Amino acid sequence: MDLVDNELTLTPIAGKSGKAYMGTYPDGGRVFVKMNTTPILAGLAREQIAPQLLWSRRMPDGNVMSGQEWLSGTILTPNDMSKKQVINILTRLHRSRPLMTQLTKLGYTLETPTDLLNAWLNQVPLALRNNQYLQSVIRDLRQTVPAFP
Numbered sequence: 572m573d574l575v576d577n578e579l580t581l582t583p584i585a586g587k588s589g590k591a592y593m594g595t596y597p598d599g600g601r602v603f604v605k606m607n608t609t610p611i612l613a614g615l616a617r618e619q620i621a622p623q624l625l626w627s628r629r630m631p632d633g634n635v636m637s638g639q640e641w642l643s644g645t646i647l648t649p650n651d652m653s654k655k656q657v658i659n660i661l662t663r664l665h666r667s668r669p670l671m672t673q674l675t676k677l678g679y680t681l682e683t684p685t686d687l688l689n690a691w692l693n694q695v696p697l698a699l700r701n702n703q704y705l706q707s708v709i710r711d712l713r714q715t716v717p718a719f720p
Contacts, residue, residue, distance in 0.1 A: 579604075594638060601641040608637050614673045620664050684716045 581592040581604060590606040602625060605612075615621035622640040629635050651657055664670070671681065682690075692700065692709070699705055 593641070602638040603641050605637050605639070606634050608635070610677060611670060611673050612637060612639075614667075614670050615664075618663060618667050618670060620660060620667075685713075688712055688716065 578597055579602075580595045582595065583589075584591040584593055584603075588605075590608075592604040592606075594602040594604040596602075603622060612621060613624050616624045616639070622642050625638045625640060627635060627637045647657065675681075688709070
């Protein structure tokens, strides 16, 4: 479906960004509309991690509105996060070479789990760094940190 002026009705969708909408066409068709989304949205769709990008349009005020395929879904619960399908999607996301290439071109750098752990250690207040329980957690994390390609 194409976006034509004044034919798409936008209904805000609750969320942290405040920039997500359900777009409804006069014929009842729906699209997920996001304002000023990440430049890697097309890459996420190509990797089948996000719904297909249908169109993108620069608005007169400079904002960019993107329309994606509408998929009915639910909010993942902590229990859902251990399901095989979710784990497979997240694994595909974290190991995608095309996405890594695109992010590198946008100026991002690769951070491994070890890099994140070391960054936390370098920034954490001394009282937390010296906490015995947190020290044991750090030891366990260092021993079990996964290999990252």
